[in-house]
Amino acid sequence: MNKETQKVEDIIICPECGNNHINKDYSRGELVCTDCGLVIDDDLIDQGPEWRAFDKEQRQKRERTGSPMTYTIHDKGLSTVIGWGNKDSYGGYIPTRNRAQMYRLRKWQRRIRISSGMERNLAIALSDLNRMSSNLSLPRIVRETAAMIYRKAALRNLVRGRSILETAAASLYAACRQCHVPRTLEEIAEVSQTSRTVIGRNYRALVRGLGLKMMPPAPQDFISRFCSKLGLSGDVQTKTLEILKEASGRELTSGRGPLGIAAASLYIASVLCGERRTQREIADIAGVTEVTIRNRYKELVRKMDIEIVL
DNA sequence: AAGACGAAAGTGGTTGA
DNA sequence: TCAACAACTTTCGTCTT
Numbered sequence: 001m002n003k004e005t006q007k008v009e010d011i012i013i014c015p016e017c018g019n020n021h022i023n024k025d026y027s028r029g030e031l032v033c034t035d036c037g038l039v040i041d042d043d044l045i046d047q048g049p050e051w052r053a054f055d056k057e058q059r060q061k062r063e064r065t066g067s068p069m070t071y072t073i074h075d076k077g078l079s080t081v082i083g084w085g086n087k088d089s090y091g092g093y094i095p096t097r098n099r100a101q102m103y104r105l106r107k108w109q110r111r112i113r114i115s116s117g118m119e120r121n122l123a124i125a126l127s128d129l130n131r132m133s134s135n136l137s138l139p140r141i142v143r144e145t146a147a148m149i150y151r152k153a154a155l156r157n158l159v160r161g162r163s164i165l166e167t168a169a170a171s172l173y174a175a176c177r178q179c180h181v182p183r184t185l186e187e188i189a190e191v192s193q194t195s196r197t198v199i200g201r202n203y204r205a206l207v208r209g210l211g212l213k214m215m216p217p218a219p220q221d222f223i224s225r226f227c228s229k230l231g232l233s234g235d236v237q238t239k240t241l242e243i244l245k246e247a248s249g250r251e252l253t254s255g256r257g258p259l260g261i262a263a264a265s266l267y268i269a270s271v272l273c274g275e276r277r278t279q280r281e282i283a284d285i286a287g288v289t290e291v292t293i294r295n296r297y298k299e300l301v302r303k304m305d306i307e308i309v310l
Numbered sequence: 311a312a313g314a315c316g317a318a319a320g321t322g323g324t325t326g327a
Numbered sequence: 328t329c330a331a332c333a334a335c336t337t338t339c340g341t342c343t344t
Contacts, residue, residue: 197323198324201323257334278311278313278314279313288335289336290313290315291315291335291336292335294316295316298315310314
């Protein structure tokens with residue numbers, strides 16, 4: 001089909017004046033005859049996207065429905081933005097002499113959007129949060145939780161006097177734990193350009209200041225991740241969880257680092273299932289030392305009457 | 311040769327006076 | 328502010344597979 005025929009097919013004749021100067025105004029959903037001004041169809045449906053998107057980025061740019069409300073944008077993605085087209089709300093063009101005024105309006109709109117110090121603070125923090133959780137490929141729910149925690153912290157003036165980045169990292173750590181997708185302090189530190197110690201300190205301040213009820217991380221929560229990193233089967237995972245259940249039933253887990261417990265039970269399970277990994281391999285993944293695994297697993301084996309043959 | 315073992319000293323953070 | 332403290336790490340020589 002060449003351009004010529006396509007053009008012909010698109011012509012709509014105005015029933016009022018018989019001309020074909022019809023203007024489709026998708027932004028207002030109207031078919032208007034530019035000669036006599038008759039609105040032919042005010043219920044014009046914009047059928048499907050007139051654009052094509054080849055990748056996610058393009059689609060995000062072109063999609064007309066906005067994102068759902070989210071805590072990860074500092075104004076929850078709900079603020080008004082003055083559009084850039086030089087048209088007024090009736091679709092008419094804005095005269096040149098008013099362009100400067102429009103420009104100033106847009107400028108102030110932007111400034112109001114990120115006005116107070118807190119808004120600015122939030123904007124920075126949330127972009128940090130986003131970057132860090134991307135690097136850790138954390139699920140959306142964790143990002144939202146982290147953003148919410150940071151928001152609360154900001155509202156309670158817990159950020160002033162602290163580094164935004166550190167507080168953001170601490171929020172993320174807290175969110176991970178709350179959502180039962182724990183990351184170690186090391187892992188958070190890794191992507192946050194700060195130290196484990198500092199994040200830990202800020203985290204504690206956060207918990208105290210917001211009255212968050214945080215349970216110590218459960219060893220169970222680490223298992224699936226460690227297993228997949230070690231290339232261990234579901235059997236091992238199941239076995240590990242069994243061991244952990246038994247161990248916590250016998251009060252063998254309290255007062256011990258959950259990472260050490262997780263690593264030790266994983267080691268035991270890997271041996272029992274005939275998919276043995278060395279203490280060193282597991283230690284590296286879990287972020288503890290072989291010695292800790294050794295101490296924990298000896299203890300578990302002794303107190304739980306597990307027979308282990310290396 | 312690699313892995314497991316365990317003793318001993320060191321580390322960083324918490325707690326309580 | 329400081330010392331005691333528990334959990335964990337580092338280090339290293341020895342034993343096991």
